[in-house]
Structures are given as structure tokens and as C-alpha cells.
Amino acid sequence: xxxxxxxxxxxxxxxxxxxxxxxxxxxxxxxxxxxxxxxxxxxxxxxxxxxxxxxxxxxxxxxxxxxxxxxxxxxxxxxxxxxxxxxxxxxxxxxxxxxxxxxxxxxxxxxxxxxxx
Amino acid sequence: xxxxxxxxxxxxxxxxxxxxxxxxxxxxxxxxxxxxxxxxxxxxxxxxxxxxxxxxxxxxxxxxxxxxxxxxxxxxxxxxxxxxxxxxxxxxxxxxxxxxxxxxxxxxxxxxxxxxxxxxxxxxxxxxxxxxxxxxxxxxxxxxxxxxxxxxxxxxxx
Numbered sequence: 001x002x003x004x005x006x007x008x009x010x011x012x013x014x015x016x017x018x019x020x021x022x023x024x025x026x027x028x029x030x031x032x033x034x035x036x037x038x039x040x041x042x043x044x045x046x047x048x049x050x051x052x053x054x055x056x057x058x059x060x061x062x063x064x065x066x067x068x069x070x071x072x073x074x075x076x077x078x079x080x081x082x083x084x085x086x087x088x089x090x091x092x093x094x095x096x097x098x099x100x101x102x103x104x105x106x107x108x109x110x111x112x113x114x115x116x117x
Numbered sequence: 118x119x120x121x122x123x124x125x126x127x128x129x130x131x132x133x134x135x136x137x138x139x140x141x142x143x144x145x146x147x148x149x150x151x152x153x154x155x156x157x158x159x160x161x162x163x164x165x166x167x168x169x170x171x172x173x174x175x176x177x178x179x180x181x182x183x184x185x186x187x188x189x190x191x192x193x194x195x196x197x198x199x200x201x202x203x204x205x206x207x208x209x210x211x212x213x214x215x216x217x218x219x220x221x222x223x224x225x226x227x228x229x230x231x232x233x234x235x236x237x238x239x240x241x242x243x244x245x246x247x248x249x250x251x252x253x254x255x256x257x258x259x260x261x262x263x264x265x266x267x268x269x270x271x272x273x274x275x
Binding site (some may be wrong): 006013017028029032033036040043044092094095096097099 | 147195
């Protein structure tokens with residue numbers, strides 16, 4: 001009987017640890033990865049380009065963390081902001097001379113359309 | 118029978134101690150890994166240099182006057198500028214020469230970042246990149262040396 005209880009508790013402990021490990025690296029890193037990727041994409045882009053950026057994972061995390069995906073990706077002057085949880089989010093700046101660059105969310109296809117102008 | 122029960126109790130205690138140590142170890146490793154920023158300044162430096170070259174050269178020809186170049190027309194460094202996060206040095210040099218090779222020069226941003234360009238420093242320091250390209254200006258070959266350094270230390274290094 002003790003062995004069975006021990007086994008169940010051990011499974012619960014390691015399942016908890018695994019969940020913690022996956023979640024910890026997930027949300028915190030994802031905001032940083034998205035912000036830096038978007039900033040580098042904009043930096044490397046040329047005026048007139050339109051880029052579709054896959055954000056399926058962001059949709060999943062935003063839904064799970066009860067965050068409005070419409071406000072998850074923002075661009076202001078030359079800074080990209082990403083917020084996928086109730087924490088303060090993450091921002092990273094770009095240096096491309098594309099001040100009127102815009103983000104347009106395509107909720108149906110779960111992509112972020114970046115228009116470089 | 119009593120001995121077996123005692124043994125099980127000891128095993129139980131040790132199990133929890135080991136499980137606790139493993140849990141703490143996983144917690145520390147995951148926290149350390151998750152809080153370590155991703156280094157992107159190498160890529161940023163490369164893109165920044167490409168942007169500058171695109172701005173001042175066309176089909177292998179230098180089309181801008183380096184000393185009077187307005188870098189704001191090439192790249193937007195407003196955020197970095199306000200936070201003092203960048204350094205750019207562009208040098209136009211003569212080819213096949215040993216001294217007095219400099220024709221013109223343009224320096225922008227944090228000049229103190231340049232010391233980090235000589236060798237590889239570890240830790241929380243700016244990241245530097247330097248390239249030289251051969252271009253022609255009015256039919257004469259010239260070397261264009263571009264050096265960039267990006268700070269953004271808190272966002273890229275732990």
C-alpha cells in the first residue's frame with residue numbers, strides 16, 4: 001500500500017516538475033523570442049515589403065494566459081512590444097528607417113502581417 | 118517484520134530527500150536557463166552594416182560623401198541614441214598604402230564602445246563587428262572600413 005502511494009506521489013512530483021520546466025521556459029522566453037525575431041525581421045526588411053509571420057504558438061499562450069491577442073503585438077516608433085501573459089511583457093528596438101511599419105493581425109490564419117513602409 | 122517496516126520508513130525519508138534535491142536542482146537549472154537572455158547583437162551588427170553599405174554604395178561604387186554623411190537617412194537609431202546604445206565608425210581608405218591612408222571618416226554614437234572592438238571580451242560589454250569592403254569612387258578603388266558596436270547589454274547578456 002505504501003509503495004503504491006509512494007509511486008503515485010513520485011509521479012505527481014515529477015509531473016509537476018516537468019510542467020514547471022515547460023511552462024517556465026515557454027511564456028517568459030516566447031515573449032523575448034518573438035520581440036527579438038520581429039525586430040530583426042524589420043531591420044533586415046526593405047521598404048514596400050509585406051511579411052507574414054506565423055504566431056500560432058502565441059495564440060495558444062495568449063488564450064491560456066487570458067490575454068487579448070489583439071494587444072499582444074504592438075509597434076511604437078522603433079520598438080516592438082510583445083505581451084503574452086499578465087507580466088510586463090518584453091520589448092526590443094529596431095533601427096530600420098521604417099517609421100510607419102505596421103502590424104496587422106490575421107486571426108483566421110494566426111499570422112501577423114508586417115507591412116514595411 | 119518490524120525490521121522490514123523500519124527499512125520502509127527509512128527508504129521513504131530518503132526518497133523524499135532525494136526527490137527534494139532533484140526538485141531544487143531542476144528549479145535552479147530551469148530558472149537560470151529561462152532568465153538568460155538570447156544574444157542577437159551579432160545578427161544586429163551584421164544587418165546594421167548591410168544597411169549602411171546599402172545606403173552609401175551602389176553596384177560596388179561609393180555614392181556618398183562619408184564625412185558629411187547623415188546617418189539618420191540610413192538608419193533610425195533614435196531609441197539607441199537616447200539610451201546611448203550604439204557606435205558607428207566609417208572610414209574611407211586608400212588602397213595599397215602604408216601610412217596616411219585615411220581619406221575621410223564618420224563617427225557616430227558612443228566612442229567609448231570602440232575599445233571593445235579590438236578583442237573578444239566576456240561579460241556585460243558591447244558587441245562589436247568590423248568589416249572592410251573594396252569599392253570604387255570616380256574610377257579609383259578604395260577600402261571602406263565599417264565598425265559597429267551595440268550595447269543593449271541588459272537585453273542580451275546575463
